[in-house]
Amino acid sequence: MPELSRRLEVFSESVIRRMTRIANAHGAVNLSQGFPDFDPPEELKRALVNTAEGSIHQYAVTWGAPNFREALAVKQSKLLGIPINPDTEIVVTCGSTEAMMAAMMTVCNPGDKVIVFSPFYENYAADAILSGAEPIYVALKPPSFGFDADELEAAFRQKPKALILCNPSNPTGKVFSREELLIIAGLAEKYDTFVITDEVYEHIVYEPFEHTYFASLPGMFERTLSCSSLSKTYSITGWRLGYLIAPAAIAEGARKIHDFLTVGAAAPLQEAAVTALHFPESYYTDLTRLYSEKRNLFLDGLESLGLKYTVPQGAYYVMVDISEFGASDDVSFCEWMAREVGVAAVPGSSFFREPISHLIRFHFAKRQETLHDALNRLELLRQKADKVAL
Structure with a gap:
């Protein structure tokens, strides 16, 4: 058989989408791939129904x-x-x-x-x-x-x-x-x-x-x-x-x-x-308010857990420092966390050209109850990490 394209050798599959598959396999709260777990506005859903019934x-x-x-x-x-x-x-x-x-x-x-x-x-x-x-x-x-x-x-x-x-x-x-x-x-x-x-x-x-x-x-x-x-x-x-x-x-x-x-x-x-x-303009004002509330909820939770993070100025992601856990491989750490703690994140190394292995990315585009669930699970992070060699 002829060889496949050499361009396939210089980049890998999406780490983000892979972490979603791992989250699904272990029933973890998926804070890796950045999509909401709530519906779009009702007016938009109705418009889709009306369009489907049209021509x-x-x-x-x-x-x-x-x-x-x-x-x-x-x-x-x-x-x-x-x-x-x-x-x-x-x-x-x-x-x-x-x-x-x-x-x-x-x-x-x-x-x-x-x-x-x-x-x-x-x-x-x-x-x-x-x-x-x-x-x-x-x-x-x-x-x-x-x-x-x-x-x-x-x-x-x-x-x-x-x-x-x-x-x-x-x-x-x-x-x-x-x-x-x-x-x-x-x-x-x-x-x-x-x-x-x-x-x-x-x-x-x-x-x-x-x-x-x-x-x-x-x-x-x-x-x-x-x-x-x-x-x-x-x-x-x-x-x-x-x-x-x-x-x-x-x-x-x-x-x-x-x-x-x-x-x-x-x-x-x-x-x-x-x-x-x-x-109308009010939609975008309300959107900012909605995500500000989610950001504050999640960051307050990380603060109460004593986790170090960088405050995001926009978007719905937060970078968290996992240095304290001594993990030498952030990919393995994220896989372990999804499996044992039940929360999925993205290893920071997938975003950096530099040799970074102490950061992971969470996203907070989730319902409040989902964010509370994730934070409750993360309460066990240190306890479980102490029992294994990361």
């Missing part, structure tokens, strides 16, 4: 149903302060995962370099590799996870084709300040580099922090491919509705890539999701 069951326009793109353009134009043309500057994709892959393949040739901040969401390195690009890693320094401007410029001097920016950040919950973004913008302009943003947590930001859309910065719309999705904002991760917003010439290229990757996102789901895109 929209065939292909939509490849790059997105017109009414979906129009509603999205109105919403995002207001947020960015830039008029977005729904006919030429939007590509609707199968989740932000496809949006990021399409963005990467649109701007990168094999052999190009791409800047990736570390820690990073695990898909980014794989996206670069699948595009034939080489990642250049720039460290975000804990506990604030800021970057060193000189180190970043050293990466830009290698003439990368693009920089990937996740803001708010998965896994750390960092929200990049406007000042930090302006530094990135200045370097992107100086070295003529694209910026690919992942902004899926754009509406989950905690006071006093604020989200700044990179494309809204002076002169940046022209070189930015803004990727996001409806998954986190409306609690519909299974609907797989994402999008890419970019200047018309870039979006036209992304449409070609998207067409041959997936043809198009599900037409009935786009139709139903138009309802969500028309939600």
Whole structure:
């Protein structure tokens, strides 16, 4: 038999999705893969039922149903302060995962370099590799996870084709300040580099922090491919509705890539999701309040357990320090914790280029009773850890 593609040798399966399988196998509370255990808004569910009973069951326009793109353009134009043309500057994709892959393949040739901040969401390195690009890693320094401007410029001097920016950040919950973004913008302009943003947590930001859309910065719309999705904002991760917003010439290229990757996102789901895109401003205020309450509940629980953590500024993840347990392998620790303690997390090493093995990631996009259950189980963490050699 001929050998398989060599690109398979340089990245592994998703550690996050693997931890979900382990959680399911052991009946653990799944605080690993970031999806809610509560339903989307009732209005959105009713819209889906009504759509299912209607006649929209065939292909939509490849790059997105017109009414979906129009509603999205109105919403995002207001947020960015830039008029977005729904006919030429939007590509609707199968989740932000496809949006990021399409963005990467649109701007990168094999052999190009791409800047990736570390820690990073695990898909980014794989996206670069699948595009034939080489990642250049720039460290975000804990506990604030800021970057060193000189180190970043050293990466830009290698003439990368693009920089990937996740803001708010998965896994750390960092929200990049406007000042930090302006530094990135200045370097992107100086070295003529694209910026690919992942902004899926754009509406989950905690006071006093604020989200700044990179494309809204002076002169940046022209070189930015803004990727996001409806998954986190409306609690519909299974609907797989994402999008890419970019200047018309870039979006036209992304449409070609998207067409041959997936043809198009599900037409009935786009139709139903138009309802969500028309939600009033109060929906997003309530969403922030909801996640602020969940964050406070979970962090208070970690505090009472004496566990060390970094306070997230946005998104719904928290990095926890497991140094006290003396575990030399965070992957084995997370597998043991799911099996013996009944709570699943993601080993931090899957997010870092650096040799990090003392951090794990929990998420708190769960009902209050689920978070209480997880915290109650974690009360046994030290007791059980003392009985085994980690």
